[in-house]
Amino acid sequence: MSDTKRKGAQPQRLAIAIMAAGKGTRLKSKHPKVLHEVGGKPLLGHVVAAATKVVVPKDVYAIIGHEAERVREAVAHTGINFVLQNPQRGTGHALMVAREVLAPYDHVVVLSGDAPLITPETITKLRNFHVRTKAAMTILTSVLPDPTGYGRVIRKSAKSDDVQAIVEQKSATPKQQKIREINSGFYAFAVKPLFAYIDKLSTNNPHAEFYLTDMAAVLGKAKQRVVAIQANDACEILGGNTRAELADIDQRLRMAKCHQLMAEGVTIFYPQSCVIDTDVQVGADTIIEPFVQILGRTRIGSDCRVRSYSVIRDCEIADGVLIRHACVLEGASIDEKAIVGPYSHLRPESHIGVGAHVGNFVETKKIKLGKGSKANHLTYLGDAEIGEGVNIGAGTITCNYDGVHKHKTVIEDGVFVGSDATLVAPVRVGKGAYVSAASCVTEDVPEESLALGRARQINKKGWARQRREARAAKTINPK
Ligand code: UD1
Ligand code: MG
Secondary structure, three states: HHHHHOOOOOOOOOEEEEOOOOOOOOOOOOOHHHHHEEEOOOOOHHHHHOOOOOOOHHEEEEEOOOHHHHHHHHHHOOOOEEEEEEOOOHHHHHHHHHHHHOOOEEEEEEEOOOOOOOOOHHHHHHHHHHHHHHOEEEEEEEEEEOOOOOOOEEEEEOOEEEEEEEEEEHHOOHHHOOOOOOEEEEEEEEEHHHHHHHHHHOOOOOOOOOOHHHHHHHHHOOOEEEEEEOOOHHHHHHOOOOOHHHHHHHHHHHHHHHHHHHHOOOOOOOOHOOOOOOOOEEOOEEEEEOOOEEEEEEEEEEEEEEOOOOOEEEEEEEOEEEOOHHHHHHOOOEEEOEEEEEEEOEEEEEEEEOOOEEEEEEEEEEEEOOOOOOEEEEEEEEEEEEEEOEEOOOOOOEEEEEOOEEEEEOOOOOEEEEEEEEOOOOOEEOOOEOOOOOOOOOEOOOOOOEEEOOOOOOOOOOOOHHHHHHHHHHOOOOO
């Protein structure tokens, strides 16, 4: 039975605050730090995803400041709240500005918007330990082989849960710098003591900022309990403060994603070479060959094969689809058993039907290619509705743009379009019709008819022989 049930008390209200107002000077970037991407998502997006698995979005508060509007926009869809910290005067100040919104809660877990590997399990472990020890402040820590740059945790004694202080790298004595247990930047606080003593923070440090880390010593002096708990996985606390750290975190997320998919039954040959974003879904028995990128919100079904060098972003791919080598697919949907590539470029709103084929050097945009239809070579299909069982010959072009507006081409079921045809939209080719090779079709073609839209061929008999003979005569007698 839980504590609250035993006492018949109200359940303890928990908020999560995510500090995301900093500029990220060490990245040397014009973009805010928490919007830099790892695993295909902004740093902050990962932290928000973990937080909203522990509490509902309305209990999550992101503290934003530097480029606040851009940061807000990037995660607003999650339904969390925002608190403005302007100017940004340090991590302690970030919580000072959130005093009013956090006051109604019993506890607050504080996360760093720049540390995206945190898991819901670790947040829960931190919260549970904090509530069990009845501490005013609980610090999540980790022991790193190289603790340089992080705040060091000074425990009261080696075996004690209790902490005396956190000392930042720049203020640490040589002896303190040898401590390998570091402050992760994740904490749990009891809200009452936090705000009763937070005004005791000072800016008496090398950055002249209010350090949240100093709350350990402040609360200790006020006879409040401060404890620490180690994270299970030291990597979870890694922060992306520099480009090198971002690359390292990105690598970890990609490998973790590959391992998750492999555990779910996906074959990935040479996973080190594949770039798969965190939110991608892939069904069992799909095979992913080396050097493939699968990005954004892409969903791939079961029993598919993605051959090498393809880049797939935000696509819906059904079961049993074959993506041959080196395709670029963006915002497309591909139905069961279709075959795409090699070297196909499917642009947004391309819908490839069941068992349809799109082949070498074919570009599509905003089209529907019906069941079993084929466009296998050197073709552009844009703004087109193509029925079932249609053959699009090599080099066919739908001329969809008149320089001002886009127009639609409709090709009905069973049509055969010969090679090198140009279909000038708006135009409709009726059911079962034939378009002869090299035709320029500017008028609708009735169903079951043949359209011939090219100059009639003439053959000049003997012309080639006469030309050859005339040239030979010139060579013998140049004058
Ligand atoms: C902080 C800790 C350090 C810890 C490390 C772990 C402090 C003083 N130090 O250092 O002990 O080892 O994290 O990664 O807290 N932020 C605001 N408002 C501000 C300043 C920062 O919201 O005024 C945000 C930043 O956007 C960032 C987070 O707080 O997401 C942490 O700030 P950062 O500057 O990265 O602190 P560290 O130097 O990494
Ligand atoms: Mg940091």
